Amino acid sequence: MIVTKIEKIKSTYFKVYIDEEFAFRLTKGELSRFFIEENKEISQEKLHEIQSAVTKRAKKYILHLLEDMDRTEEQLRTKLKDKDYTKETSDAAISYAKGFGYINDANFALRFLESKKHQKSKKELYYLMLQKGFDKEDISAAFSSGYQEDVDEEIALENLMHKRKFTREDQNEKEIKKAQAYFLRKGFSYDIVKRLFLDR
Secondary structure: OEEEEEEEOOOOEEEEEEOOEEEEEEEHHHHHHOOOOOOOEOOHHHHHHHHHHHHHHHHHHHHHHHHHOOOOHHHHHHHHHHOOOOHHHHHHHHHHHHHOOOOOHHHHHHHHHHHHOOOOOHHHHHHHHHHOOOOHHHHHHHHHHHOOHHHHHHHHHHHHHHHOOOOHHHOOHHHHHHHHHHHHHOOOOHHHHHHHHHOO
16 A cells, blocks of 8 residues: 555645545644655555544544534534544544443434524424434424424414514504514414414
8 A cells, every 4th residue: 555645734734645545634743653655655554553543533523522512423424524534434433422422312402402492483493403413303203202382382482572572562564464474484383473463
């Protein structure tokens, strides 16, 4: 195996290609420590040593990310990909974090729903959770166990009305219809919108 290319991507980071294929990203210090040079042969033993070091770094990176906030597995994989970690290295790092219980999308989905359910409509929440990387099964399970359809959505609409300083008493018919259209666009059901302020 030959190191066919070393590509500088930042002042201290380099992409290393072996036999014309991307292998890993190393720091300037790691290039020196592992004696990596273009057109130089690299042994299987040395390759294994480097991959172990890169995987160890990926594990630390994931734990650092999770110290700041909960993240879905998909979000973590995206972060790892952005740092040029290969799928194999990402798999190993994700598996490591899961082994300690640091990644649990099902539990995270329920906690996320609990924190947001009185701020947005069910429809808006659902798509927000998809965007964050929760899979549909975890989202459905979270809604099944942690969401009361009419109660939670009604509270969310009341909170949004309060946030926008909307009171029916201060509005004329045109302004009420405009507000109605806004709340419907935000994903609230017509029945709840009508029940909360159009019939009052």
